[in-house]
Amino acid sequence: MGQTEGELFFSDVRVREAKRLLAEAVAEHSNHLHGVRPADEGRVESYEAVLQAFAAARGAPLFYKYVGSGIGNGALVELADGSVKYDLISGIGVHGWGHSHPDIIAAGIDAALSDVVMQGNLQQNAVALDVMQLFLQLAQKKGAQLAHCFLTTSGAMANENALKIACQKTGGSRVLAFSHCFAGRTLALAQVTDKALYRSGLPDTLAVDYVPFYDATDPEGSTQRSCDVVQTLIERWPKAHASMIFELIQGEGGYYPGERKYFRKLMSIVRDAGILVHVDEIQTFGRTDHAFAFQHFECDDLVDMVTVGKYSQTCATLYKKELQPRPGLLSQTFTASSSALHAARVLLKEMCDGDLFGSEGRITTGAQFFSDGLLAISQRHPELVSGPFGYGAMCACTPYGGDLDRAVDLSRRLFDAGILSFVAGSYPKRIRFLPPVAVMSKDAMTDALAIIEAVLVEGA
Ligand SMILES: Cc1ncc(COP(=O)(O)O)c(C=O)c1O
Numbered sequence: 001m002g003q004t005e006g007e008l009f010f011s012d013v014r015v016r017e018a019k020r021l022l023a024e025a026v027a028e029h030s031n032h033l034h035g036v037r038p039a040d041e042g043r044v045e046s047y048e049a050v051l052q053a054f055a056a057a058r059g060a061p062l063f064y065k066y067v068g069s070g071i072g073n074g075a076l077v078e079l080a081d082g083s084v085k086y087d088l089i090s091g092i093g094v095h096g097w098g099h100s101h102p103d104i105i106a107a108g109i110d111a112a113l114s115d116v117v118m119q120g121n122l123q124q125n126a127v128a129l130d131v132m133q134l135f136l137q138l139a140q141k142k143g144a145q146l147a148h149c150f151l152t153t154s155g156a157m158a159n160e161n162a163l164k165i166a167c168q169k170t171g172g173s174r175v176l177a178f179s180h181c182f183a184g185r186t187l188a189l190a191q192v193t194d195k196a197l198y199r200s201g202l203p204d205t206l207a208v209d210y211v212p213f214y215d216a217t218d219p220e221g222s223t224q225r226s227c228d229v230v231q232t233l234i235e236r237w238p239k240a241h242a243s244m245i246f247e248l249i250q251g252e253g254g255y256y257p258g259e260r261k262y263f264r265k266l267m268s269i270v271r272d273a274g275i276l277v278h279v280d281e282i283q284t285f286g287r288t289d290h291a292f293a294f295q296h297f298e299c300d301d302l303v304d305m306v307t308v309g310k311y312s313q314t315c316a317t318l319y320k321k322e323l324q325p326r327p328g329l330l331s332q333t334f335t336a337s338s339s340a341l342h343a344a345r346v347l348l349k350e351m352c353d354g355d356l357f358g359s360e361g362r363i364t365t366g367a368q369f370f371s372d373g374l375l376a377i378s379q380r381h382p383e384l385v386s387g388p389f390g391y392g393a394m395c396a397c398t399p400y401g402g403d404l405d406r407a408v409d410l411s412r413r414l415f416d417a418g419i420l421s422f423v424a425g426s427y428p429k430r431i432r433f434l435p436p437v438a439v440m441s442k443d444a445m446t447d448a449l450a451i452i453e454a455v456l457v458e459g460a
Helices: 005-010 012-029 041-058 100-111 126-137 155-170 220-237 260-272 338-353 361-381 404-417 442-456
Strands: 068-073 076-079 084-087 147-152 176-177 206-209 243-247 276-280 305-308 315-320 385-391 394-399 421-423 430-433
Touching: 005 100, 005 220, 005 305, 012 100, 041 100, 076 394, 084 147, 100 338, 100 385, 126 260, 126 315, 147 155, 147 394, 155 243, 155 276, 155 305, 155 315, 206 220, 206 442, 243 315, 361 385, 361 442, 385 430, 394 404, 404 421, 404 442
Parallel strands: 176 206, 176 243, 243 276, 276 305
Antiparallel strands: 068 076, 076 084, 147 315, 305 315, 385 394, 394 430, 421 430
């Protein structure tokens, strides 16, 4: 068997040397970024013009004055005004390995050298198969029966595909979801997402019945209430629900984790009624002591469909063999860009074989160090902040009693001081962090936490 032209090309000595030189240049420039720094005075005016052009083009200003320069170093990112900031929100959970990570850059170069920018349902390269198999390998690790993987371009599309599979398979036309959940922003998912503002003016495209979420201050009572509500809804709408969407650690809703027994009970009730269990892991994937939060909560035997995105770079719907939809239901021009697939392959391989997970894994130890730091701040200033809340690398605190305006103001002041965070929840309003804990040193976290504390105190 001879080598393909592709194999010959990627192992061509000139290609290998060019990649080595590029990696060397990226590392050299990336290493020049070693702490927060203010904007370059000389760039203030031109940067402002870029921000205004952004606002004009998109019809509204950016939430933060953030335009990246294209280089970073782990949690540090340089903006086009020359400032350097700690990115503790990671594009709302996307840049799990921070900025300019050498392995992701190398994957990106391979992707750039491949023949196509975008891959789709009709024509895919071998990298797409690797990604699907790695997703499935991770998902099946503790016994979940997830046999198939359909790649897609956004978390919302992954959820849409799961909804379509569930409706077609069960014949149901309603879904169950938790109060305060977030599921995406398509017409159907705007109905699932429990926020009136996000569906304002939109048609009612999907019937959704809400179930109150777990309350850590009342484990038994809240479990009973949720189970009772589900039972009542099932009785009110017999055979009408296609699936129940489980967000195991509520993200946009304010960083509230659920609990193992609670989920197992609810999942068992809905499954007994023929309703599919759909776990939305778009924000939780890669942020607990296991690849999937359903593995952390030990629900492997109860999941029917799982959706992933963000951290994995490539989004996907994983589902059981018996849920295979009829031809024509799922298809897309784009399933992912080549760069997203190449990056996903590197990340997922490390999730399979590396030291990210378990109680001593880089995710758990890094997340613990960060949340311990937030706890120490809240203990020093209980009148200013409470927390931390969340679980694993999803970490939040409630500043100034949860006041909306003050939380938004704090996030903006943090930005100015060199920390990227974001708000979550409605009341109390929280400041949330999705730090790239796997690649962020303890020194960098200590440095970032000191800035957070100073900014909190300054706004007292
Ligand atoms: C739990 C959850 N589901 C779905 C989505 C939607 O993902 P995307 O923004 O990629 O469409 C998000 C995004 O924040 C999410 O957190």
